[in-house]
Structure formats: C-alpha cells, structure tokens
Amino acid sequence: MSKTTRRAAVLGSPIAHSLSPVLHRAAYARLGLTDWTYGRYEVDEQSFQGFLAALERGELGDPADDEGTWAGLSLTMPLKRVVIPLLDEADPTALAVNSVNTLIFRPDGSKYGANTDVPGLAAALRERGVTAVQGAAVLGAGATAGSALAALSDMVKGPITIYVRNPAKLAEFEGLIAHFGIDLDPRPWSEAQGAADFELVVNTTPAGAADALADHLPQRVGTLFDVLYHPWPTALAAAWSTRGGAVLGGQDLLVHQAVRQVELMTGVEGRASEILAAMREALRED
Secondary structure, three states: OOOOOEEEEEEEOOOOOOOHHHHHHHHHHHHOOOOEEEEEEEOOHHHHHHHHHHHHOOOOOOOOOOOOOEEEEEEOOOOOOOOHHHOOEEOHHHHHHOOOOEEEEOOOOOEEEEOOHHHHHHHHHHHOOOOOEOOEEEEOOOHHHHHHHHHHOOOEOOOEEEEEOOHHHHHHHHHHHHHHOOOEEEEEHHHHHHHHHOOEEEEOOOOOOOHHHHHHOOOOOOEEEEOOOOOOOOHHHHHHHHOOOEEEOHHHHHHHHHHHHHHHHHOOOOOHHHHHHHHHHHHHHO
16 A cells, blocks of 8 residues: 655645745655645635635545545635634634634544644744743734734733724734733824834734834834744844844744644654754755
C-alpha cells in the first residue's frame, strides 16, 4: 500500500502574496515529514463553503491517495469569520476574538477551529523580552486588533488604550473584553499620535493608515509591533527605529503564528524552536 499524503493549504483572497507555503514546507522538511504537502488556493467569501464541501468530498486531493488526507487549512482574510458557523468546535480564544485562522480536520471527520494569531503575537513579544508592561496602545479596530487585545490581556497591567477610526467597530469587542477581563480605554483616531507615549504600541491598521504618525514621535519611544509585512518597513516602523525603539514587524507575527499552526496540524509538539529556525531561514532564502 502506498503512503498516504497529508495535505494542508492556505486559503484567502488575495492569496498570491502569501508566504505560508514557504513557512510550512520549511517546517515539514525540518521535521522530516516527507509525506506532507502544503498548497495555496484563491478562495473568497462566496466560494469558501463550496470549496470546503468539495474538499470533504475528496475532489481536491490525489485520487491515488486514501480518503481523509487533508490535515488542515490556514485561513487568511476574508475567511477568518466566515468559517466559524461551519465548524463543529472552536477553541474559546478563537470564539472570543471572533476570528479563526486555523481549521483542523479531525480523524472523526469533525472540523475544529483555532486562532494562532493570539499566541503568535504573545510569543513574538516574549522573544523580544516583552512580557509585562504598565500600559499599551493598539491602533485600529479590525480582526487583528481583536487578536492583539487578547494577546495583551495577560501582559498589560493597566488599561489598554485603543485608537479607532470607526467607533462603531468597538461593539464587536464586547465579548472579547468580557472574556479576557480587559480594561479598554477607547480614543478617537484624531488623538492617535499620543500612542507613541506608551511603553508598547501595536499597529493593526492597513498599509498607509498610520504613516502620518511617523512625523509626530517623541524623542524616546518604547516597543512597536507593526503587524504589516508588505511593504516593509512602514513609515512608522522606519521612524520608530530612528528613535532607537524596538520594532517588530509582520514577519514576526507570521512565523510565530505559523509555528503553532504546524503543531496543531501535524501533532508534533516540543520542537517549536526548530520549526521557528527553519521558517526564518526559509524567509531569508526566499
């Protein structure tokens, strides 16, 4: 009997720019998982349910393989919320932030959802020695901002200040705030230049949205986690570096969340440092 290929992939729209295949394939090579493959599919909100149904019917795998070869999916925008009603179970953190970026196909046929952005954010900060701060600011109020709030809930001793362009979006965080016991201090975007006074700033806004803040930084700044990785560096990240502040970027989040995805999909635990090293090496070579 031939060996069954284990399959995984990243889905989203647009997806051509995704670095997930580079990261996951590097992890499989380091772990010796020669029978694992990782693909990439352009899938939007309208086509997602049909794609998932076709996958479960076995129409997307290799006919020579046994059934049930799909291990999991990495989900990027705009699928992180669309998937939730289609799951059989999800981890409490994913439900609290209303965002699932990892879908696991269990052996019994059920679908399990997880959020690796939250532990990925926390792990990236820990790697830079940021484990506890007196205060922090989050820029933006989208799905990634929710993950940032969840990740910061254990390390920020005081309130978390959030600067938002659309105050109506704060209502989407009510369940998250209650679940994690967050003391949230919402501020209008017009006051966002004050964010740089905080010990830790997490920018979750789209490309260009925070560029103007680069011209209003104080002489001394703390740590900036700007979750964008293209284009890089952002204007804010570049200006922050000139002030001598520590800067983390989107690739830091990307690799750390991907490490946890690999663990969940493959079942391999205890080798996170090896996986992380392999992924970073692959990014340098890509």
